[in-house]
Amino acid sequence: MKQVTIKDIARAAGVSYSTVSRSLSGSPEISEKTRKRVLELCREMNYTANTVARSMVMKSTKLLGLIVTDISNPFMSELAYYIDGQARARGYNIVLCNSLRSLEQERSLFELMISRKVDGVILLPAESESYNTLESLLPRMPTIFVGENLRDVPESFVTVDNYRGAYMGVEYLYRLGHRRILYFGKRKGSTTHQLRSEGYRAACEELGLEPRYMNNTFSSTSIRNGYQLAQQLFSQPLRETAVFAATDTNALGILQAAEEKGIRIPEDLSLLGFDNIRDSGLPRIGLTTVEQPKKLLASMAVDSLLDKIANDQAGYTHRILTPSLVERTTCRAVSRA
Amino acid sequence: MKQVTIKDIARAAGVSYSTVSRSLSGSPEISEKTRKRVLELCREMNYTANTVARSMVMKSTKLLGLIVTDISNPFMSELAYYIDGQARARGYNIVLCNSLRSLEQERSLFELMISRKVDGVILLPAESESYNTLESLLPRMPTIFVGENLRDVPESFVTVDNYRGAYMGVEYLYRLGHRRILYFGKRKGSTTHQLRSEGYRAACEELGLEPRYMNNTFSSTSIRNGYQLAQQLFSQPLRETAVFAATDTNALGILQAAEEKGIRIPEDLSLLGFDNIRDSGLPRIGLTTVEQPKKLLASMAVDSLLDKIANDQAGYTHRILTPSLVERTTCRAVSRA
């Protein structure tokens, strides 16, 4: 696997190797004749440019770090799909890592990215503490946070408007006639969760409803712990006619527990999720939910980051996207008896 | 974002920069005193090694290319999760790309990987033709194919035993009392599909059943086209008591069409899938299916590839893993009336 280099080509063509470099880079200051001959030779000899060497002198790897907590999570893999698409369109490739929701791991990955000299990193943070853990490293690497609202922090992020999404969700259920709505799965340590629950509370106040919470006491959000929580919930008679789940994964857990309990959704209970992960659109599930615009999130993340890289001195930007409601089959109108 | 280099450290420490390099690399030929002082200084000055420069001289980037058709596909994202884990444990990072199931795109990504000087690539091929498209590039990059059985081709791959899995599936249904089993969703252009359908046919012959196929006429396999196919299937009375779907995604499409038609699964019809994607274990879905051991697939892919990289001259290896059956709720025993 001996590598053909620019020097081999130069020797074969009988020119200096800067001439080869110029031919390759499409520089104008070279005769068409030489260029053609050199390019021809490159093809014949199977020359492939060495990006590493180029990175070295250009001081740019054309690589973007993407740190997610878990790529097997459907929300993240969908986002990753779009991020890769957008990055490639802009001439970049992605170095993917999983932080496993560990702050320690996340920090060590971030250092790795610095060491690898990626041009920037897109971070789906392990938790709301992530900013603090990484703060000292941030000046050394252009970074954009995705999906987690950092509020008043001087670093770029792009996220959906979680407050507004939750507000919209409550309004929607209200319009269907629901007057008792449980908020399910609020978890500590996540600004996203915090904002969603604030949106829920505000809407309840506005509409004259009494808020009630069932909090997630686990350290992460998953189908499994949604299921466990829901079992608890269903162990007593339920006063509410609708449940608003903090995330779709939690809603999926509720679905399972309800099925086992013989509680029919939406006949006996309406269920609303948040995120619109792909699973939610699956047959037999058909979860009605507040959608995060994943494709937009992805392209904004990439574009913001590239902007930041280009304008070194720039500050930071906060972009908050508007969510929308996706109606499927888990919510129904109730008559006000 | 000025980078602190080995030279800055050397200057500060009043030593030559090879001494710094030696301290960092844990070389034995250096006094403990100097090493300590240098390391201390590195910490103070926030030194981070430049991996790109190191790659240049070491002729190894410690990067593995991972080319998938679509990372948002649950089977692939799960695989990617395990691949990243195993790669990292072995000191490597992953460069992720999506080929979008296009041979052209796939080839251009492969060339990109060569140019980026990744140490090897793990390929989830776009289709069975992939080997042919890439053949001329393969000698230039250690590669392992994952998930697609290349049969008699002189290149490494790791895959599940698709023939055997299908055979097992038929046996399972037979044991439940089914005598009429439809094979659903066989698609042209995929060796995987070919082998599965051969396994199905062999089992039918062995057990004295009459094979019947409903082929997938689309160019890919998805929930959507499984759904469309199933609509066709259900437009006429069905003779079979069980359907064996070529993939879980197809099975999910069937589930949807059945629901809309009022066909109950498993009461009216048993349904068996293949792959065990995560969606299949979701509440209300509970698809019984033939499982591909994804974690094992992943670690074998990484290990085989690293072996290949280490022993440059080596030939190729074919590893075929045994699938297993995951019983959930979509198949039921039928009494033989």
Place this chain on the structure above:
DNA sequence: TTGAAAGCGCTAACAA
């Protein structure tokens, strides 16, 4: 135990 120097493959400033 340490330093000097070459070189990895490339780009770009400067000279011719």
Place this chain on the structure above:
DNA sequence: TTGTTAGCGCTTTCAA
């Protein structure tokens, strides 16, 4: 239009 040369940050011989 082309060639010469320095240098990107590092590792590693070879010499001291």
